[in-house]
Amino acid sequence: MSLLGLSGPKLTLKHLSTILLMIISFFPPPSLSSVSRGVTGHPPDMDEGNDDNIYMDGDDDFGAETAKITSPGESITSARAFMRGHGTYVDSDEVIASVAGVIERVNKLITVRALRTRYSPEVGDLVIGRITEVQPRRWKVDANARQDAVLMLSSVNLPGGVQRRKLESDELQMRNFFQEGDLLVAEVQAFFADGAMSLHTRSLKYGKLRNGQLVSVPPILIRRLKSHFCSLPSGVDLILGLNGYIWISKHVRNNEKEGHEGFDAEAVYSNQNDDIDDATRTAIARVSNIIRVLASRSVPITDSIALEAYEWTVEQDVDVKDLLLEDVADALVAAVTKEPSEQW
Amino acid sequence: MRHTPSICGFAFAEWLVISLLYTDSVLTDEPAQSLRIEILNEGGFRSDGRRQYELREIAFDSSPQAGADGSARISHGLTEVLVSVFGPREARVRAQTLHDRAAIHVEVNIAPFSTGDRRRRGRGDKRVQELAAMIKATFEPVVQTGLYPRSQIDIFVHVLQQDGGVLPAAINATTVALINAGVPLADYVCAITGGVHAAAPMLDLTALEESDLPHVTVASMPRSGRLTLVSMETRLHVDRFEEILRLAGEAGTVIHTEMHAVVRQRTKGLLDGISTGLRASKPAEDAMVEDE
Known part of the structure; x- marks a missing residue:
């Protein structure tokens, strides 16, 4: 499958009904830490690790120390400098993970490999x-x-x-x-x-x-x-x-x-x-x-x-x-x- | 893998005491008004000892079902829901396949013992079908179905215990189950109910409060702040609506931190196994490979 064939999230307003409304961007994204303290006194999540540096190389790095774990909705890096691969999508100039797993990088291509998923075939397998x-x-x-x-x-x-x-x-x-x-x-x-x-x-x-x-x-x-x-x-x-x-x-x-x-x-x-x-x-x-x-x-x-x-x-x-x-x-x-x- | 947030320290114990005191009257099916439980007392506490904006304890179990591609069990206060996800896989009903994306199929099963009045609700029950339709509508814009043409993603929801907030609990558990199954999502979906008692907004209603108060269920995506579901079955004053929506969005980010921690812990556990296994088996190439 070509990379271009991957499409972004489908945010259609198709299922609008009397009880289901979809309100886009009704409230601005609140900052995590302030809210969690405000509502329940939770400690803010510590190691989010979604800063812009990607320090992985090679296509198959599972070393527990070096592997970067991510999960859906986490921003990985800028879409201007990198290409998105499987397990990611682009939204407002950012490459964002769509599955929970390990970030892998080959040159400019960023992919996220899910650790539990269906088999994705390749010719010769x-x-x-x-x-x-x-x-x-x-x-x-x-x-x-x-x-x-x-x-x-x-x-x-x-x-x-x-x-x-x-x-x-x-x-x-x-x-x-x-x-x-x-x-x-x-x-x-x-x-x-x-x-x-x-x-x-x-x-x-x-x-x-x-x-x-x-x-x-x-x-x-x-x-x-x-x-x-x-x-x-x-x-x-x-x-x-x-x-x-x-x-x-x-x-x-x-x-x-x-x-x-x-x-x-x-x-x-x-x-x-x-x-x-x-x-x-x-x-x-x-x-x-x-x-x-x-x-x-x-x-x-x-x-x-x-x-x-x-x-x-x-x-x-x-x-x-x-x-x-x-x-x-x-x-x-x-x-x-x-x-x-x-x-x- | 139980994760215990410090949402309401003493609320659970308090709840037990209260529920023991009032068990008799609850079972006699009287209207809630006559219980003489104040929804919100003068000290600002609710019937189970929580404050207005306090959530109940939320715990996730990340892999209760080994046979499913992904599964999750949530216990949210006394509400308990188990969700298993299968797929994306070959669509079982050919007529339902979509040529450009995966079809999401939700089936809800409410256990007869999950509630006080022990009523059997079949699959054809209006209430059950509505619940399934709402879960489906919530996830259709979030799951990246376009990646899996002609496939089907099955979501099976089992409601094991009900104490208010069944729909948000089911949505939260479905989010974790989908992530565990490796299904690509645009973001987490975090759902919560909010209600109003005498102009005072509240979050995370119990069954008792739900039966008495106007309430709304909101599912939000914390990264973008978008809402994928707003469901209202009672009339709510329009002046209160905005405030509840905002509060529910904030509560969504709190639930997001909980889910995120659970997903992260599970991912890390899986990764540790893989990396230790790989380190051990690096150079071992021996003579037992038979042909070729």
Whole structure:
């Protein structure tokens, strides 16, 4: 989406009725400190920090000491010297935050990143989604974004070879490939004019998910990694979708996925789970509880942290369900968020 | 995360005493006049021990519902409202989608146990629908819906306890819930009721005062001083109107400081988790990445 496409606040007088009037600027903005003392004896708010200097650089600064927190309606800087990005708007020559979060600056571009929000997709992102609707030649996929994603029939691999033409018969049997409620892993391919994303699964890595469990976390906790497919040594595969959906499943060996001639449609679109033994089920439950704990403490989830946490729980001999107890969870988070220098 | 402002030190205790004294007569459904509670006594105190412009205690709980994109519970005196926000997300009813902006959908649910007369109000109830329409109208000019064409933002309001000021409490809680959900807003929306008793203006009316006095609910945006809602269900003398509006605007800035502190504390908490996690996992690149 281009920056110019972002529009300012909509202050329409549309909903004027007998009981609802809108009075613009009836009283002047009173100064905060004097009023709060006048009415209730509150101390004035201390560190507002909305002065005009911006001392942040780099596009991804989450250091607690340097990060500048802001919230809606707070003036960030002058609009003459800076450009507004996401999470901001311009009013009377000032750049003003519209979400609560961290101020980020890249040269002259000011953005505010909200810490809890829906997933905003980018091309090439790996996402996990759930089919919500089957439509002519396309599926609608819930991917935790502001609109459902679209998966076109032409962007999936069909049985009988990658290069095969899509026939009318394929359109008629779309539910044989994906039906409502199915989970899938896909890549963001492009955007439509209204900002909805289009997905594709044209790779052996992508496709329908089975043999596992879905855990949903805030999207900001998933960072872009070298690979979002990781396998933990305990026979568990982990797929970290950038939209905050995490798939935890039984480990499948690579050559099994491929089948005989490179692409086994039976296996790829199967709805049947494989046989999963008790040890693997426990491991899956353990990993999913670990991820829930990390997410509840707002710790970014990476393959290395998941592995470290898994090893810690095995080492400490923690029962899977005890992981969710507050004290165990705190100990786990403290163990995995130690400074790296202490560990190696 | 309870945040206790020092709005009315002893008012709550006083209220309890009074409510115990008068419980019997309140339940018998007599008109409030016969209770012989003075709305404002000679010493300048109200029935719950507050001064004219004193607000009740306001506390926010920032994440009561993990399943929602954002949620907030406000306890404002004895009034308690829980708001959960979902979205922006795919519109569930295709007919309601707007091609250029997000649709805001508000649903209000008033718990039967929230009030003395234990009446079930369904979704179709006029009063409930009106409350929903007012919350929607309040937030439509504030939420930057233009950023989310064809989406829908759902706001679910649950009224858990009622003691006057249900609409302002719902609006304040919705503001915090929307901010928690990361929905872009032009500003905070701070709402409060004001009333007049014998030419003496008052702020933040209780249910008792609301039933007796002409009152008005005002929602303001503290940064610009704009109002997004002025709602009046009783007749109020035009000479008093301006003063009440001004007072309500000032009270709005006080509520803004409360909300701001809550939002800031929550943001900081989330940020701390992220930054410690990032510091710990900086250079760890090992051999367990399987394919690619």
